Amino acid sequence: MELTKIHTDFPLLSRKVHGKPLVYLDNGATTQKPQIVIDAITDYYTEYNSNIHRGVHHLSQLATEKYEVARKTIQQFIGAQFSHEIIFSPGTTSSINLVASSWGRANVSADDEVLISAMEHHSNIVPWQMLCEEKGAKLKVIPMNDNGELIMEQFESLLSSKTKIVAINHISNTLGTINPVEKIIAMAHDKGSLVLVDGAQSVAHMPIDVVSLNADFYVFSGHKLFGPTGVGILYGKEAILNEMPPYQGGGDMIKSVSFEKTTYNELPHKFEAGTPNIVGGIGLGKAIEYINEIGFDFIIEQESQLKNAATKMLESIEDVKIIGQAKQKASVISFAINGFHPLDVGTILDQLGISIRTGHHCTQPIMDFYNIPGTIRASFAFYNTLEDIAKLRAGILTAKTMLS
Amino acid sequence: MTIEEIEREIVNEFDLFESWLEKYEYLIELGKDLPLIESSEQTDENLIAGCQSRVWLHAKLAEGLLVFTANSDAIITKGIISLLIRVLSNQNAADVLGAELKFINEIGLTEHLSPTRSNGLVSMVKQMKNYAYTFSNTK
Numbered sequence: 001m002e003l004t005k006i007h008t009d010f011p012l013l014s015r016k017v018h019g020k021p022l023v024y025l026d027n028g029a030t031t032q033k034p035q036i037v038i039d040a041i042t043d044y045y046t047e048y049n050s051n052i053h054r055g056v057h058h059l060s061q062l063a064t065e066k067y068e069v070a071r072k073t074i075q076q077f078i079g080a081q082f083s084h085e086i087i088f089s090p091g092t093t094s095s096i097n098l099v100a101s102s103w104g105r106a107n108v109s110a111d112d113e114v115l116i117s118a119m120e121h122h123s124n125i126v127p128w129q130m131l132c133e134e135k136g137a138k139l140k141v142i143p144m145n146d147n148g149e150l151i152m153e154q155f156e157s158l159l160s161s162k163t164k165i166v167a168i169n170h171i172s173n174t175l176g177t178i179n180p181v182e183k184i185i186a187m188a189h190d191k192g193s194l195v196l197v198d199g200a201q202s203v204a205h206m207p208i209d210v211v212s213l214n215a216d217f218y219v220f221s222g223h224k225l226f227g228p229t230g231v232g233i234l235y236g237k238e239a240i241l242n243e244m245p246p247y248q249g250g251g252d253m254i255k256s257v258s259f260e261k262t263t264y265n266e267l268p269h270k271f272e273a274g275t276p277n278i279v280g281g282i283g284l285g286k287a288i289e290y291i292n293e294i295g296f297d298f299i300i301e302q303e304s305q306l307k308n309a310a311t312k313m314l315e316s317i318e319d320v321k322i323i324g325q326a327k328q329k330a331s332v333i334s335f336a337i338n339g340f341h342p343l344d345v346g347t348i349l350d351q352l353g354i355s356i357r358t359g360h361h362c363t364q365p366i367m368d369f370y371n372i373p374g375t376i377r378a379s380f381a382f383y384n385t386l387e388d389i390a391k392l393r394a395g396i397l398t399a400k401t402m403l404s
Numbered sequence: 405m406t407i408e409e410i411e412r413e414i415v416n417e418f419d420l421f422e423s424w425l426e427k428y429e430y431l432i433e434l435g436k437d438l439p440l441i442e443s444s445e446q447t448d449e450n451l452i453a454g455c456q457s458r459v460w461l462h463a464k465l466a467e468g469l470l471v472f473t474a475n476s477d478a479i480i481t482k483g484i485i486s487l488l489i490r491v492l493s494n495q496n497a498a499d500v501l502g503a504e505l506k507f508i509n510e511i512g513l514t515e516h517l518s519p520t521r522s523n524g525l526v527s528m529v530k531q532m533k534n535y536a537y538t539f540s541n542t543k
Contacts, residue, residue, distance in 0.1 A: 018424065341478035343456045343523060344432075351424050359456045373477065374456060402429055403479060 003302075006294070006383050009034045013383060020353030023388045023395075028173050028201060028332050028379030029357055030223045033287070037227060040286040044279045052278055053252055053269070067278055070285025071268070077288045078218060079209035080235055084267040087241070088276050091232035092200040093123040095219035096167070098234055098271065099196055100127035102247040103217075104165070110136035113162040115193070117142040117150055117179070118369060119172040122362040124198045128167055137164075144369070148175035148324035156187060163193040170202035174363045174375065175324030176307075176332035178202075185214050194240070200224055204381065205303060205330055207296045210235050222280060227287035231280030234271070241267050248273040299382045303331040306380040306389065313393050320396070323375050334361075334375035337396070340403050342374040348399035349376075354392060407499055410491045411507035418511040427512070431483030440485065441473040452527045457481045459524035463535040469494050470539060472532060481523050484516055488525075492532055500536035505529070 007013055010032045015022050024032060044066075050059035052067050068083075075083040089095045104127075108114065114128045118141050132139045142155045159166075166188045171178050185195045196217035199208060203220045210218045215235070222231040236244075246253055246264050250273035255263040264270050291299070310333055314320050319338040337345060346358035359374040360367045367374060378392060405413070421427045441450075445462040452459045457478035464471050472493040476482045491507070492500050508517050517525050 341457060343478040344480050347480050348428065351428065373458075402425075402432060 003383075003385060007385075009036075009290075010383055011035055011038070017353040017355070018351050023352075023354040023391045025378040025380065025384065025388060025392065026355045026357050027204075027381040027384075028224070028361075028377060030229070031204060031226045031381050032383070033226055033228070033283075034290050036290055037283050037286045040283050041228060041279050044282055049279075051275055063278055063282075066282050066285075067276075070281045073285040073288050074233060077208075077292070078203070078233075078235060079211050081211060082238055085235055085238050085241065087234040087236065087268045087271045088281050089219075089232045089234050089271075090230055090277065091221040091223070092198060092219050093127075093232075095217075095232055095234035096124055096196065096198065097127045098247045099217050099219075099236070100131045102244045102271075103194075103240070104128075104131040105134070106243075106245055108132075108135050108137050108164050111162065112137045112164045113140050113160070114138070115140050115142060115155075115158055115163055115166040115168075115188075117168050118144045119148065119150075119175055119177060119363065119366055120167070120169055121173055121198065121200070122364070123200075124167050124169060125365075138162075141365075142168075144177075147326050148172065148177045148366075149326045149328075150177075150179055150184075152180070152183070155184065159187060159191045159193065161191060163188065163191055165194045165196060167196045167198070169198040169200070170208075171199075171205070171330045171332065172324070172363075172366075173201050173332065173379075174334055174361045174366050174377065175326065176329045176334070176379075177324060177326035178206075178328040178330055180328070181215070182213055185216075189214065201330065201332065204291070204299075206300065216240055222284035222287065225284065225287055226290060227284035228277075228280045231277045231284050233284075238267065241271070244271075246270050246273070250274045252276075294382065302382045303380055306384055306386070307331040307333065309386055310378060310380070310389050310392070313389055314396075317393070317396055317400075319400070323370055323372070331380040332377065333379070334377045336372055336375055337400065340400070342376045344403055345376050345396070345399045348402055349392075349395045352391075352395045352398065354395045356392070407491055407495055407503045411505070414487060414490070414507050415510045428480065431480055431487075433483070434486040435479040435481075435483035437486075440482065440489070441475040445473065446475055452524050452531055457523045459485065459528045461528055461531050463532070463539075465497075465539050468496060470497050470500055470536060472535075474528065476524065478523065480516075481525060484513060484525060485528065488529065488532070497536040497540035501533055501540060 012032045048059045048062040050063045052064040071086050072083050075086050140158050143151050170181050181197050188195045194216040197215045199218050199220040204225045216237055218235040223229040253265050253270050253273040255265050314335050321336050323334040342358035357377045446460045450460045450462050457476055459476045461474045472489050474485045
């Protein structure tokens with residue numbers, strides 16, 4: 001695979017920022033889009049824009065077909081058994097809220113427990129907090145060690161017959177930790193608990209097989225997967241989804257409506273009320289076709305090289321401390337520079353054309369754990385290069401000189 | 405000097421800078437140099453929480469003029485604060501309330517005062533105006 005060829009697949013990567021060539025290291029927040037995804041979006045609006053699932057006319061048939069092909073592409077991408085287990089949503093946050101609201105309200109009662117971890121994104125904390133408050137249930141937190149790894153012994157002792165669901169991220173967006181979700185799922189199932197995996201940070205970086213993981217729910221966003229914003233996925237096991245009450249009412253999710261009684265549509269439409277993000281779904285399908293072409297062998301090798309080089313580079317700079325030193329770690333690197341506010345460093349790097357993220361990354365409990373105001377985070381995708389890392393190094397040195 | 409005269413003076417100073425580097429070095433110097441607030445006034449009550457950096461703002465009335473002191477934990481934020489204080493402190497409340505602060509745009513720092521910036525500066529300017537409103541009504 002030619003890296004220069006890959007670079008040209010992403011038109012935005014060749015732009016300049018503040019007059020300098022862009023160094024894009026904020027892939028944990030969102031990834032850039034390959035030309036074929038951008039073309040798919042244009043193609044939809046110029047060639048066959050129409051509403052899906054109902055129209056008898058040609059364009060509606062065409063749009064419906066493309067949307068459903070995308071669903072199948074996504075199904076195969078994560079190894080789901082059926083395409084109706086793939087529910088389109090506006091994103092990871094919406095997918096989690098759907099489960100917390102629909103499954104949660106029907107299955108969690110007073111004195112039950114919901115288990116999350118100390119390194120969850122706010123999106124995988126707040127919906128469960130709201131559910132627990134409403135039901136009088138308890139939210140319990142699996143602690144982590146100083147390296148940013150979950151303490152599995154503590155997880156084991158927190159699990160009990162009261163645990164109804166464990167909601168855990170596959171990869172931490174702040175620390176880069178790859179959590180042992182397969183083991184977590186097996187342990188939770190032993191106690192009769194379900195598991196929801198927040199895959200927002202994992203799907204673009206490693207192959208996922210929801211069947212071999214045995215995940216009950218697996219959720220992710222399209223825009224972190226080289227697809228458009230505003231579209232995401234909820235995967236759920238057929239039997240569980242069938243048992244769940246609908247989440248939102250409206251068009252597309254019904255079988256028949258009278259003022260006395262409404263019967264609901266079958267999966268996946270039961271959870272897809274209203275006109276969906278049609279172009280988003282089609283664009284996401286294209287993005288996955290693109291990833292399939294690149295292949296995870298290449299992605300994993302490239303990102304592991306970037307992670308190792310960036311780690312080594314950061315360790316060589318005085319006063320830099322990497323936050324999150326898990327043994328199993330993805331290409332997401334948070335760091336702090338002793339004596340400097342992350343926002344100041346980020347502001348200088350931005351002037352140099354380097355896009356990194358600063359702040360708490362929607363994980364305030366992690367900042368409290370390390371007692372820091374925020375971190376500077378560089379998160380890589382397979383299109384990043386060793387040259388990007390050299391530029392980051394030069395940028396950090398400039399920032400240190402200017403701010404000292 | 406009036407608010408607009410001070411703004412003009414700052415714009416002229418910034419005109420001398422040839423690159424972003426000089427401009428930010430100057431802001432950082434401003435951030436380092438100025439003792440902005442009494443430690444006894446750097447309290448939670450005076451804290452304006454931004455998403456990323458924190459800003460403390462104190463206001464008092466002295467001889468009919470508004471006097472602001474402030475601080476931040478981020479140094480570039482602090483540099484911009486010192487400019488805002490230079491413009492708005494020791495002015496009467498009505499003038500502070502009416503100040504448009506066009507100089508921020510003219511010296512190319514608009515992005516730092518954009519509501520999406522989350523550094524606390526937008527809230528700080530709003531709070532300065534609130535103080536001006538309160539003091540102009542209590543006179």
